[in-house]
Amino acid sequence: xxxxxxxxxxxxxxxxxxxxxxxxxxxxxxxxxxxxxxxxxxxxxxxxxxxxxxxxxxxxxxxxxxxxxxxxxxxxxxxxxxxxxxxxxxxxxxxxxxxxxxxxxxxxxxxxxxxxxxxxxxxxxxxxxxxxxxxxxxxxxxxxxxxxxxxxxxxxxxxxxxxxxxxxxxxxxxxxxxxxxxxxxxxxxxxxxxxxxxxxxxxxxxx
Amino acid sequence: xxxxxxxxxxxxxxxxxxxxxxxxxxxxxxxxxxxxxxxxxxxxxxxxxxxxxxxxxxxxxxxxxxxxx
Amino acid sequence: xxxxxxxxxxxxxxxxxxxxxxxxxxxxxxxxxxxxxxxxxxxxxxxxxxxxxxxxxxxxxxxxxxxxxxxxxxxxxxxxxxxxxxxxxxxxxxxxxxxxxxxxxxxxxxxxxxxxxxxxxxxxxxxxxxxxxxxxxxxxxxxxxxxxxxxxxxxxxxxxxxxxxxxxxxxxxxxxxxxxxxxxxxxxxxxxxxxxxxxxxxxxxxxxxxxxxxxxxxxxx
Amino acid sequence: xxxxxxxxxxxxxxxxxxxxxxxxxxxxxxxxxxxxxxxxxxxxxxxxxxxxxxxxxxxxxxxxxxxxxxxxxxxxxxxxxxxxxxxxxxxxxxxxxxxxxxxxxxxxxxxxxxxxxxxxxxxxxxxxxxxxxxxxxxxxxxxxxxxxxxxxxxxxxxxxxxxxxxxxxxxxxxxxxxxxxxxxxxxxxxxxxxxxxxxxxxxxxxxxxxxxxxxxxxxxxxxxxxxxxxxxxxxxxxxxxxxxxxxxxxxxxxxxxxxxxxx
Numbered sequence: 001x002x003x004x005x006x007x008x009x010x011x012x013x014x015x016x017x018x019x020x021x022x023x024x025x026x027x028x029x030x031x032x033x034x035x036x037x038x039x040x041x042x043x044x045x046x047x048x049x050x051x052x053x054x055x056x057x058x059x060x061x062x063x064x065x066x067x068x069x070x071x072x073x074x075x076x077x078x079x080x081x082x083x084x085x086x087x088x089x090x091x092x093x094x095x096x097x098x099x100x101x102x103x104x105x106x107x108x109x110x111x112x113x114x115x116x117x118x119x120x121x122x123x124x125x126x127x128x129x130x131x132x133x134x135x136x137x138x139x140x141x142x143x144x145x146x147x148x149x150x151x152x153x154x155x156x157x158x159x160x161x162x163x164x165x166x167x168x169x170x171x172x173x174x175x176x177x178x179x180x181x182x183x184x185x186x187x188x189x190x191x192x193x194x195x196x197x198x199x200x201x202x203x204x205x206x207x
Numbered sequence: 208x209x210x211x212x213x214x215x216x217x218x219x220x221x222x223x224x225x226x227x228x229x230x231x232x233x234x235x236x237x238x239x240x241x242x243x244x245x246x247x248x249x250x251x252x253x254x255x256x257x258x259x260x261x262x263x264x265x266x267x268x269x270x271x272x273x274x275x276x
Numbered sequence: 277x278x279x280x281x282x283x284x285x286x287x288x289x290x291x292x293x294x295x296x297x298x299x300x301x302x303x304x305x306x307x308x309x310x311x312x313x314x315x316x317x318x319x320x321x322x323x324x325x326x327x328x329x330x331x332x333x334x335x336x337x338x339x340x341x342x343x344x345x346x347x348x349x350x351x352x353x354x355x356x357x358x359x360x361x362x363x364x365x366x367x368x369x370x371x372x373x374x375x376x377x378x379x380x381x382x383x384x385x386x387x388x389x390x391x392x393x394x395x396x397x398x399x400x401x402x403x404x405x406x407x408x409x410x411x412x413x414x415x416x417x418x419x420x421x422x423x424x425x426x427x428x429x430x431x432x433x434x435x436x437x438x439x440x441x442x443x444x445x446x447x448x449x450x451x452x453x454x455x456x457x458x459x460x461x462x463x464x465x466x467x468x469x470x471x472x473x474x475x476x477x478x479x480x481x482x483x484x485x486x487x488x489x490x491x492x493x494x495x496x497x
Numbered sequence: 498x499x500x501x502x503x504x505x506x507x508x509x510x511x512x513x514x515x516x517x518x519x520x521x522x523x524x525x526x527x528x529x530x531x532x533x534x535x536x537x538x539x540x541x542x543x544x545x546x547x548x549x550x551x552x553x554x555x556x557x558x559x560x561x562x563x564x565x566x567x568x569x570x571x572x573x574x575x576x577x578x579x580x581x582x583x584x585x586x587x588x589x590x591x592x593x594x595x596x597x598x599x600x601x602x603x604x605x606x607x608x609x610x611x612x613x614x615x616x617x618x619x620x621x622x623x624x625x626x627x628x629x630x631x632x633x634x635x636x637x638x639x640x641x642x643x644x645x646x647x648x649x650x651x652x653x654x655x656x657x658x659x660x661x662x663x664x665x666x667x668x669x670x671x672x673x674x675x676x677x678x679x680x681x682x683x684x685x686x687x688x689x690x691x692x693x694x695x696x697x698x699x700x701x702x703x704x705x706x707x708x709x710x711x712x713x714x715x716x717x718x719x720x721x722x723x724x725x726x727x728x729x730x731x732x733x734x735x736x737x738x739x740x741x742x743x744x745x746x747x748x749x750x751x752x753x754x755x756x757x758x759x760x
Contacts, residue, residue, distance in 0.1 A: 050357060051497040073363035082354025088293035089286070100282025101362040121268035122261045127293075208539055216539060220549030222614055229610040230534070233556045233603045237712060240599045244719040251726045255739035258730060296644050303637055310630060314674075318622030318681050394620045 001025055002047065002151060002182060007056035009042050015206060016042055020056070022201060024184060026150070029177050029196060032186045034203030040186045041081070043203065044155050047184065048078045060151075077149035079157055083140040087129030091115060091139045094128060095146065104147050111146070118142045119164070134160040141165075144172060152176060154185040170195035279364050280372045287376035290349070297345055302384055305338040309392050320397040327396035328406060328457035329450075334392075335385060335410070336417065336446050340439050342381040343421040346373060347429045347492065356429075356492065366489035374415075374422045374488070382414035398457075405460030409453035412473045419477075419484035420445055426491030449473060508725045509734050511585040515718035515725075522715035529708030537701035544698075550614050557607035559706040560600045561625070564632060565667065567597035567713060571639070572664035575657030585721075587653030588728065590660060591643050592720035596713050598636035604629050624678035628671050635663040649728055 001023070008018035016039030024030050034040050045051045047058055049065045049072070058065050060072040085094040092111060099106055115124050118138040120131075128136055137160045144152070152173075158166050166189075173183055174196035191198055210216040219226045291298060312330045313323055350356040359369050389410060393403040424441040428434035456469035537555030544551035571593045578586035608626045609619055620626070639659050646652030729735045 048361060050360060070363045073361050076361060078357070078361050080354055080357055082352070082357065084354035084358040086286070086290055086349060086353055086355060088290055093286075093289060097282050097286040098358060100285075101279060101359065101364065103279055103363070116268070119268075119272075122265035126261075209542065210539065219552070220543065222548065222550035225550055225610045225613055226538075226552055229553045229607040230538075230556060232606050232610075233560070236599050236603055236606075240596055241712075241716055241719075244716055244723065247723050248719060248726070251723055252739040252742050255726065255730055255736060256743045259736060259740070296641060300641060303634070303641070307634055310627075310634075313622045314627070314677060318627075318678075320618065320621075397618065397620075 001061055002184070003059045003062075004047060005057050005059070007043070007046060007058070008054045009039060009046060010054055011039070011042060017203060017206070024182050026182050027177055027180045029173060029183045029185070029191075029198035031191055031198045031200050032184060032203065033200055034186075035205050038203040038205045040203055041155055044078075044153055044184065044186065045080075048076065048153050049073075050078075072151075075150040077144060077147055077152050079140055079143075079152075079154045081155060083128075083136045085128045085136060085139050088127050090125045090127055091120060091131070091142075092124045094139065095142065098143060099146060102147055106146055114142045114145045115139075117145065118168070132160075134162060134165065137161060138165060141169065150181055152181065152183040152185070154183065156186050156188065158187050158189055166192075167194060279362075280368065283359070283364075283369060283372045284376050287373060288380070291376070291380040297342070298380060298384065301338040301342040301381065302388055304341060305334045305385065305388065306391070308334040308337065309395055313395070323396045324398060324402075324461070327393070327398050328402065328454045328461075330396060331389070331392050331406060332409075332413075332450050332453050335414070336443070336450065337439075338385070339381065339414070339417045339421065340442060342377075343418075343425055343442075344435060344438060345381075346377050346422055346425045348425075348434075351429045351495070356496065360492075360496065366492060367485035370422060370426075370488035370492065371485040374418050374484070377422070378415050378418040382410075382418065385414065386410055399461065401460045401463065402457050405457045405466055408470055409456050409473060412470060412477055413449050413453050416449055416473070416477045416480050417446065419480040419488075423484060423487045423491055426488045427495060429492070430495035449476065508585055508588075508729050508732075511588075512722055512725050515722050519715060519718045522711050522718060526708055526711035526715050529704050529711060531708075533701045533703075533705030533708050537705060541698050541701050542695065547615070550611065553607050553611040555701055555705050557604060557611055558702060559709040560607065561604040561629060562706060563709050563713060564597055564601040564604050564629065566710075567593050567600060568632065568635065568660070568667065569664055571597060572660045575660040578653060578657055579661075584650070584653070584728070585725070587657060588724040589717065589721050591640075591653065591656060592717050592724050593713070594636060594640050594643070594656075595720065596716045598633060598640065600709070600713065601629060601633040601636060605633065622678075624675050627678070628674045631670050631674070632667065635666070639663065 003021075003023045005021050007020040009016050020043070022030070032040050032043065042051070046053045049058065049069060052066065060075075063071070065072045084098070085091070089097070092108075092115075095111055095115075096108075112124060115121070118141060120135060120138055120142075123131060123135065128139060131139070137157075141157065141161075157169055161169065170192060171194055173185075174194060177183060177196055208216075217223060217227075309330060312326065316322060316326060347356060350359070360366060362369075386407065389407060390403070393406060398406065421438075421442055424438055424445075425434075428437050428441070431437065452469045452472050456466040456473075459466045459469070533555065538552055541552070541555075543549055571590050574586045574590035574593065577583055578590065605626065608623075608629065612621055612623065612626070613619055616623075639656050642659050643652045643656040646655060726735055726739075
């Protein structure tokens, strides 16, 4: 259960939000909506602990995440704007190093199967910089099936994905929520019904 | 022949170390650049074959998706 | 592979995939050293007198060029975020990355040092002292440099700023390293200077990783 | 003008040309080098002043001359590429660069080794050696610039400009270093004069020069073929070439399939 209490955040002397509280229970999909510049990304980064809020606290299972991070990070998967893959390494290498860093051991054939599932057959050993933006996004997304994280925090996961990619991602979101997982996502296209029912949280633009 | 015996030839009038070192390094460097060029040629041709197979695998995967649609 | 091998092996593989970025600082070092005989004078004893200073100054300048590579790529492609979210303590991650960076950029510099010593006509004793100061001094460059790189990684034009931040901090190391090689030239013992450099290195090794971790958090924010 | 050269602008014809030229270059190189070296080492008379250490001249002088020559050839290829927009010209330019760098390294190393008995130090800032070293930096610059570009078409043009800038600078560097050397003549290095070349000393030198030139030609053809295959990888004729090369070697299984189980 992920909870945020009285979060305040200001960027370049513009308060994005203040006194913001939200609670997300397991088995729930929270859809964070708001215009550009409303502070969606900043809120997500605060929820992951990457950046710290001006005031307020984020709790995971009742414990402040800034105190003990390892427990929280064991269950967390964060997808940011940047793909987190090094251009000169191949998709295979990027994923195997990422898994090693997250202390997850997975046989090589599973890597190939997951890459096949995201539609990257034949491109497994090509340096990532030669792939298109959408394909690089799929390499970052394939981590969802490699690390079984309870909490998914996705920052505009649908950008640069084609129709088939969007459908696949929404289906897996529905399965994850069904299995008792917890998802917070932002997106500029509305979620279709394949993603299952979801709660909307609106963030207005403050001047 | 400028030298009486083969041993004298090897001695190079006392400068054996410098003469044989420079000849050795010269032919070594030439050998390295030649061998590197040939092995690069072999690798490039192999790479072309790998690219061919990669295209075939991608085409085949596309077909499977079409059929399963 | 274990947690930290995941980072170490990754950095090694990335470094060997981008060989050009390794070779260029070394060529820069070689060229800077060859400028001095042309600029100052080719006579062997002048070169011998200015030799240690020239090599150390060139090493510091070339290390500044290679330093930015430490976190720049990881910051831009988002891998740095994934390190932070991996549950591994960030100081340990920074220490591993600095070790990989030292191995990749400064060990070739050590291998090049005989050539530099030959160009500047250093005696064997001076060369031994030079190598000792390089072995102790270059990790110090990496550790302290990484702190400044961590701070400037978020900025677009971090390059020159990095030099402005780091050169003052490298001055003590330069002073003790060159004086060690000079006293080796006069056949005087130079253990004192080496001990001071080693002390600075141990201090940096103990504190720098935490400072690097903090500076990365600051630039991530 | 140059009508007979035009067909070789197309890469496939250039590839065939390399294939035909290559064996001759290798045979010429081996023959001349072996004859020239043996003659120079064993049969040529000693130098009255330096004794047998002067025999290093038989590799130092040819490599020094050809290091300069390869750079000029590189610049000519760049010029041809620029004026007539030939891709093969740029490719041959970058094919020559590494061998030119190796020739310069050889000239440097043999010059230093030759100078050691004379000057007592492995490296002396002598005029010729210094300009040779600067030439090596010029080569490194062109190779590094070519490697820095992702798109090899652009890389060729950029490296071409640097090759031309370099070739214009070679004489300037040469004379300024000569002048710099005489300026510091007062310094302790004694300048040894070029050994007087008696005719029977000259023949092995010329043969070796030819041998080195053949060697450079041979390696350039190999590297040019590499460059052509690299740049024309998607052309059918390259794929056909690679396919039958792989078949007659050993019909190994598909490489990526083994990658799947192997890694």
